[in-house]
Amino acid sequence: MENILFEMNTSVFVDNYKATAPVSCIENAALCIRGLNVAIQGKPILKDVSFDVPPKSITCIIGPSGCGKTTLLRSLNRMHDYTAGMKVTGQVTIDGNDIYAPGVDVAALRRRMGLLAQRPTVLPMSVFGNVAYGPKLYGVKRGELLRAIVERNLKAVGLWEEVHDRLHSPAGILSVGQQQRLCLARALAVQPAIILGDEATSALDPLATRTIEELLLRLKQQLSIVLVTHTLRQARRIADHVVFMYMGEMVESGSAQQVFSNPVHDLTREFVGGSIG
Ligand SMILES: Nc1ncnc2c1ncn2[C@@H]1O[C@H](COP(=O)(O)OP(=O)(O)OP(=O)(O)O)[C@@H](O)[C@H]1O
Ligand SMILES: [Mg+2]
Numbered sequence: 001m002e003n004i005l006f007e008m009n010t011s012v013f014v015d016n017y018k019a020t021a022p023v024s025c026i027e028n029a030a031l032c033i034r035g036l037n038v039a040i041q042g043k044p045i046l047k048d049v050s051f052d053v054p055p056k057s058i059t060c061i062i063g064p065s066g067c068g069k070t071t072l073l074r075s076l077n078r079m080h081d082y083t084a085g086m087k088v089t090g091q092v093t094i095d096g097n098d099i100y101a102p103g104v105d106v107a108a109l110r111r112r113m114g115l116l117a118q119r120p121t122v123l124p125m126s127v128f129g130n131v132a133y134g135p136k137l138y139g140v141k142r143g144e145l146l147r148a149i150v151e152r153n154l155k156a157v158g159l160w161e162e163v164h165d166r167l168h169s170p171a172g173i174l175s176v177g178q179q180q181r182l183c184l185a186r187a188l189a190v191q192p193a194i195i196l197g198d199e200a201t202s203a204l205d206p207l208a209t210r211t212i213e214e215l216l217l218r219l220k221q222q223l224s225i226v227l228v229t230h231t232l233r234q235a236r237r238i239a240d241h242v243v244f245m246y247m248g249e250m251v252e253s254g255s256a257q258q259v260f261s262n263p264v265h266d267l268t269r270e271f272v273g274g275s276i277g
Contacts, residue, residue, distance in 0.1 A: 030224035036090035060235040063245035064277035114187025116197040120179035122171035134190035153185040177208025
C-alpha cells in the first residue's frame with residue numbers, strides 16, 4: 001500500500017510545542033485520558049474520567065442513556081470546541097502530547113481520528129468525491145493517486161464491487177448500510193490512527209451491522225478503535241476493552257473478559273447483568 005502521508009500536511013503539534021505535564025499510561029497507548037471533566041454552563045457532565053485506550057484493539061464505551069458516552073467520545077477529538085458554554089479540563093494525550101494544549105492544530109488532530117457518526121453523514125457529492133475529499137483537503141493533487149486511494153479504501157470496506165460502476169453518482173443514492181461503509185472509507189482515506197464511532201450501527205439492519213462489525217474487527221489490526229456501543233451484545237461481540245460509564249463517572253475499565261465476566265464493581269455487575277440501564 002502506498003503511503004500518502006508524505007503528500008499531506010499532517011503535523012498536529014507546532015514545532016515549539018511542549019506537553020503540559022507527563023502522563024503515565026500503558027505502553028503504546030493510542031490515547032490516555034486523565035482527570036477529564038466536562039461541564040456545560042457550570043453543570044458537570046463528565047467527572048474526573050481517566051482511562052487508557054490500548055493500541056490496535058477495539059475499546060467499547062458502555063453505560064445507560066445520558067451517562068455521558070457521547071460527551072466523552074466528542075472530548076477525544078475536541079468536538080466540544082464549538083459548543084457555547086462547554087468547558088473541558090484535564091488531559092487527553094496522543095504520543096505524550098495533550099490535545100487540549102495551546103498550539104494544537106485541531107484540523108490535523110481530527111485527521112488522525114476518523115469519526116463514524118450514528119447515521120451516515122455522506123457529503124453531498126459523488127461516491128468518488130466523498131473518499132477523495134480528505135486526501136484533497138490535506139494536499140493530495142495527483143489524479144492518479146486520488147483514484148488509487150479511492151479504489152483501495154472502497155475495497156477496504158467491501159464496497160468496490162458494489163459501486164465501481166457508479167463512482168460518479170451522488171453518494172446519497174446508496175443504501176444506508178452502503179453509505180455508512182462509504183463514511184468509513186472516507187475516514188480511512190486520510191490514514192487515521194484512531195477511529196471513533198458513536199453508535200455507528202444503530203441505524204443499520206442486522207446484516208449491515210454485521211458487515212461493519214467484521215470490518216472493524218479487521219481494521220483493528222492497523223489502528224485503534226473507540227466505539228460507543230448501543231447494545232451490550234455488540235460490545236460482547238467485538239470489544240477487546242470496555243469502559244463502563246455511569247452518571248458522568250467512569251466506574252470501571254478493563255479487558256472485555258474481565259468487565260463482562262468478573263467485574264470489580266457491583267454497579268458494573270448489575271449493568272452487564274441487565275438489572276440496571
Ligand atoms: N450541549 C449540551 N447541552 C446541555 N446538556 C448536554 C449537552 N450535551 C450533553 N448534555 C447532557 O449531558 C448528559 C450526557 O449526555 P450524552 O449525550 O453524553 O449521554 P449518552 O451517554 O451519550 O446518552 P445516550 O445513550 O442517550 O446517547 C445528558 O444529561 C445530556 O442531557
Ligand atoms: Mg449518546
